[in-house]
Amino acid sequence: MFLTVTCNPALDWMMRLPAFAEGVTNRSAADDLSYGGKGVNVATMLHRFGQDACASGFIAGTTGTALVEGVEAAGVPCDFVRLDAGQTRINVKMKRPRADGSLEETEINGCGPAVDPVAIATLRRRIERLGSDDCLVLSGSLAPGCPADLYADLAAAAAEHGARCVVDTTGAALTEALAARPFLVKPNNHELAELAGCDAADEVAVVAAARDLARAGARFVLVSCGAAGALLVDAKGLIARGAAPAGALVNSVGAGDSMVAGFLAGLAGASLPGCESLCPGADDAVYALRLGLAAGSATAFSPSLASAGQVSDLLPVTFVKPCN
Numbered sequence: 336m337f338l339t340v341t342c343n344p345a346l347d348w349m350m351r352l353p354a355f356a357e358g359v360t361n362r363s364a365a366d367d368l369s370y371g372g373k374g375v376n377v378a379t380m381l382h383r384f385g386q387d388a389c390a391s392g393f394i395a396g397t398t399g400t401a402l403v404e405g406v407e408a409a410g411v412p413c414d415f416v417r418l419d420a421g422q423t424r425i426n427v428k429m430k431r432p433r434a435d436g437s438l439e440e441t442e443i444n445g446c447g448p449a450v451d452p453v454a455i456a457t458l459r460r461r462i463e464r465l466g467s468d469d470c471l472v473l474s475g476s477l478a479p480g481c482p483a484d485l486y487a488d489l490a491a492a493a494a495e496h497g498a499r500c501v502v503d504t505t506g507a508a509l510t511e512a513l514a515a516r517p518f519l520v521k522p523n524n525h526e527l528a529e530l531a532g533c534d535a536a537d538e539v540a541v542v543a544a545a546r547d548l549a550r551a552g553a554r555f556v557l558v559s560c561g562a563a564g565a566l567l568v569d570a571k572g573l574i575a576r577g578a579a580p581a582g583a584l585v586n587s588v589g590a591g592d593s594m595v596a597g598f599l600a601g602l603a604g605a606s607l608p609g610c611e612s613l614c615p616g617a618d619d620a621v622y623a624l625r626l627g628l629a630a631g632s633a634t635a636f637s638p639s640l641a642s643a644g645q646v647s648d649l650l651p652v653t654f655v656k657p658c659n
């Protein structure tokens with residue numbers, strides 16, 4: 336079973352704006368609600384890939400109730416810890432066409448409710464129930480009140496019980512979690528460039544920075560590079576490189592989370608309807624990268640998280656090259 340933890344989940348309120356100006360009332364042309372936060376997105380996509388996934392983390396207030404109802408209605412089981420005060424945040428995602436026809440995306444993410452030590456202890460006890468067939472996915476920013484080493488602590492708790500752990504976060508929360516030897520971390524090329532002080536477009540430097548994360552404890556480092564595709568790196572260096580399939584950006588929200596879910600489902604040997612012949616079976620890192628790239632791209636080309644069918648359409652035209 337995959338258990339995803341989102342410390343600060345969100346109702347994602349998507350707005351399409353014909354134009355935007357500061358200091359005046361702006362009106363959208365279309366709105367849409369999705370149930371998000373990085374781990375929630377990963378659980379939703381894993382479920383779409385036929386995997387056994389449960390979404391966990393912290394929720395609060397009526398927005399928290401709405402989030403759980405929405406996620407469960409999509410068929411994804413939830414096991415969130417409810418906080419006594421506050422409201423699960425609402426993140427506003429604005430999309431606006433630029434003069435050249437490309438899409439401008441602006442996000443305003445809420446700070447979210449404060450998490451208290453009792454809630455953290457409750458979550459930790461749930462993680463201690465995981466076993467060697469399970470995988471813990473820790474995704475997204477830490478909520479107010481969470482210690483910087485929370486992911487490191489939860490990852491260590493999962494490891495003690497034999498579960499694999501995936502960490503998709505940034506900064507100190509990411510580097511501290513490496514001590515627990517996570518199975519996978521997924522920085523993007525910009526986050527890696529910031530950590531290493533290099534240029535995000537310099538592939539050699541980005542691979543070296545990813546290799547450093549692997550040498551510090553991560554088994555695999557999956558580097559998403561936006562339209563340029565993705566790189567898979569381990570402690571020895573580049574394992575495989577994939578190019579993103581062609582398509583127009585409609586929505587980047589959840590694309591990285593879809594990539595994580597695709598990679599994990601691919602590694603578990605998931606095949607998609609109509610693409611069974613492309614699946615070599617479980618534990619094939621190159622196929623996992625291919626499914627991850629197809630999933631990330633399919634979400635980027637759709638208004639919200641992609642369906643399994645949309646990912647199936649892209650998988651045959653997503654190409655990955657092993658590098659050793």
Ligand SMILES: O=P(O)(O)OC[C@@]1(O)O[C@H](CO)[C@@H](O)[C@@H]1O
Nearest residue numbers: 345371372373426444475476589
């Ligand atoms: O504030 P965080 O935790 O860094 O990111 C939260 C968020 O932007 O990430 C998801 C997309 O990856 C969205 O569903 C959500 O609103």
